[in-house]
Amino acid sequence: MPEQAVKLGPRLAAVAAHVPHGARLGDIGTDHALLPIYLVLRGVIPSAIGTDIRRGPLAAGRRNVARQGLSGRIALRQGDGLAPLRGGEAEAVTIAGMGGGLMLEILDPKREALAGARTLILQPQGGASGLRRALLARNWRLAAEELTEEKERIYTVMRWERGAATDQPGASAPVAAGGADADRRRFPEVWAEYGPLLPAAGGPLFRRVLQAETGRMSRAAAALESATGAVARVLLDELRRRLKIWEEMESWLYPSD
Numbered sequence: 001m002p003e004q005a006v007k008l009g010p011r012l013a014a015v016a017a018h019v020p021h022g023a024r025l026g027d028i029g030t031d032h033a034l035l036p037i038y039l040v041l042r043g044v045i046p047s048a049i050g051t052d053i054r055r056g057p058l059a060a061g062r063r064n065v066a067r068q069g070l071s072g073r074i075a076l077r078q079g080d081g082l083a084p085l086r087g088g089e090a091e092a093v094t095i096a097g098m099g100g101g102l103m104l105e106i107l108d109p110k111r112e113a114l115a116g117a118r119t120l121i122l123q124p125q126g127g128a129s130g131l132r133r134a135l136l137a138r139n140w141r142l143a144a145e146e147l148t149e150e151k152e153r154i155y156t157v158m159r160w161e162r163g164a165a166t167d168q169p170g171a172s173a174p175v176a177a178g179g180a181d182a183d184r185r186r187f188p189e190v191w192a193e194y195g196p197l198l199p200a201a202g203g204p205l206f207r208r209v210l211q212a213e214t215g216r217m218s219r220a221a222a223a224l225e226s227a228t229g230a231v232a233r234v235l236l237d238e239l240r241r242r243l244k245i246w247e248e249m250e251s252w253l254y255p256s257d
C-alpha cells in the first residue's frame with residue numbers, strides 16, 4: 001500500500017523531468033532511491049534499477065521502496081556504477097549528486113550496460129566542463145542543459161543522447177543578441193567552459209554562474225597583487241585576462257544593466 005506521494009527538491013525534479021516516458025531506467029548512486037520511486041509512482045516509467053556502491057544508502061533505499069509498495073518494480077543492487085547492470089537493462093541512465101570525474105569513470109564506454117543506453121541524464125556536483133568535453137568527444141550529443149537552484153546553490157542538469165558531434169544543438173544556433181559563430185569567436189573560452197547550450201540560453205541563473213566565477217577570479221587576483229615572484233606575475237596576468245573576458249561576456253549577454 002503506497003504510503004504517500006514523494007516530493008522531490010528542484011535539483012532532482014529537474015533530473016526527473018528529462019527521463020523519457022516508458023524508459024527502462026538505471027539510477028546510479030541511487031542512495032535513498034527517491035528518484036526512481038518518484039518516477040514509478042508518477043507513471044513516467046514502469047520500473048527501474050538503482051545501484052549504489054555503499055550498503056547503508058542502499059538499505060535506506062530498500063526501506064523507502066518497500067514503504068511505497070514498489071519492491072516488485074524497483075530493484076536495488078549494490079556495486080560500482082553500471083557494473084550491477086547487464087547489457088540492455090537500462091535505456092536511460094541517471095547519475096545525480098556526484099562529481100563529473102567519477103561520472104566519466106562510471107560511463108566507461110567499455111561497459112556492456114552502457115551499450116544499450118540511449119539517454120544519459122547527469123547532474124554533476126562539479127567538473128561540468130570536463131564532463132561535457134569528454135562526452136562530446138565520445139560522440140554523445142548534449143540535447144538539453146538547464147540550471148536549477150536549490151538551497152541557494154546552482155546545479156546543472158544535462159540530457160545526453162547518442163549522436164554525432166555534427167548534430168550537436170547550439171553548435172551554430174543564434175544566441176541572445178547576435179550570431180553565435182561570431183560570439184564563439186569572441187568568447188571561445190567561455191564557450192569551452194560552459195557551452196554549447198548554457199551560454200546560448202542565457203537566463204538569470206547563468207548570469208549568477210558567470211558572476212560567481214568572476215568573483216572567484218577577482219579574489220584570487222587580489223591575493224596575488226602583493227606577490228613579487230615571476231610565476232605569481234604570470235598567474236596574475238592570466239587571471240586578469242580571463243576576468244576581462246568573463247566580464248565582457250556578462251555585459252554582452254546582459255546588456256541592459
Ligand SMILES: C[S@@+](CC[C@H](N)C(=O)[O-])C[C@H]1O[C@@H](n2cnc3c(N)ncnc32)[C@H](O)[C@@H]1O
Pocket residue numbers: 012028029030031032051052053054057079080081082095096097098102106
Ligand atoms: C550524494 S549521493 C546522491 C544521491 C542521489 N543520486 C541524489 O542525487 O540525491 C551519492 C551516492 O552515490 C553513491 N556512489 C558513490 N560512488 C558510487 C559508484 N562508483 N557507484 C555507485 N554509487 C556510488 C554514494 O554511495 C551515494 O549514495
